[in-house]
Amino acid sequence: MGLCKFESEIKHLSQSAEAAYARLSDLRHLEGLKQRLADPAVAEKMAEQIPAEKLEETRRYLEDLTFEQDCLTLRTPMGPLTLRAVEREEPKLVKLASEGAPVQLYVWIQLLPEGEAAKMRVTVGAELNMFMKSMAAGPLQQAADGLANILAHMPAAPMPDAEA
Numbered sequence: 001m002g003l004c005k006f007e008s009e010i011k012h013l014s015q016s017a018e019a020a021y022a023r024l025s026d027l028r029h030l031e032g033l034k035q036r037l038a039d040p041a042v043a044e045k046m047a048e049q050i051p052a053e054k055l056e057e058t059r060r061y062l063e064d065l066t067f068e069q070d071c072l073t074l075r076t077p078m079g080p081l082t083l084r085a086v087e088r089e090e091p092k093l094v095k096l097a098s099e100g101a102p103v104q105l106y107v108w109i110q111l112l113p114e115g116e117a118a119k120m121r122v123t124v125g126a127e128l129n130m131f132m133k134s135m136a137a138g139p140l141q142q143a144a145d146g147l148a149n150i151l152a153h154m155p156a157a158p159m160p161d162a163e164a
Helices: 017-025 027-036 040-049 052-063 130-152
Strands: 002-007 011-013 071-076 079-089 093-099 105-114 117-128
Touching (some): 002 130, 017 117, 027 071, 079 105
Antiparallel strands (some): 079 093, 093 105
């Protein structure tokens, strides 16, 4: 078994690395993903990126996502999968690791300042043997690319209340 990594393309964000980090470091800010599923433009974009036979299943998984400050949980055919934030390096990195999965999964969200905006790359890693790697490479690469596309189009995090 070895750690296999699948990297997304670099995405250019319309917000600073600090603003993007503020949004991504508290996973509750990703709750907006579920509301965006109702947007026809988002549905059309998903249909372009996800094979037709997987589209409805993907929608169901996204609708079942639950978010807490440090983790997100989704239902899979093998049972619930929790991704917990295990490392944060402001404003450059949020690393998530799976809990209770048959295969250890990691997600790195890397941010790099680019003037007043930022660049982002998502890496999905999994502890896989060579046989599993050949079967999982396509879906894990799609996961890295899809997550990067979704996160790149998320609005900025709400600003904290000055009185809080």
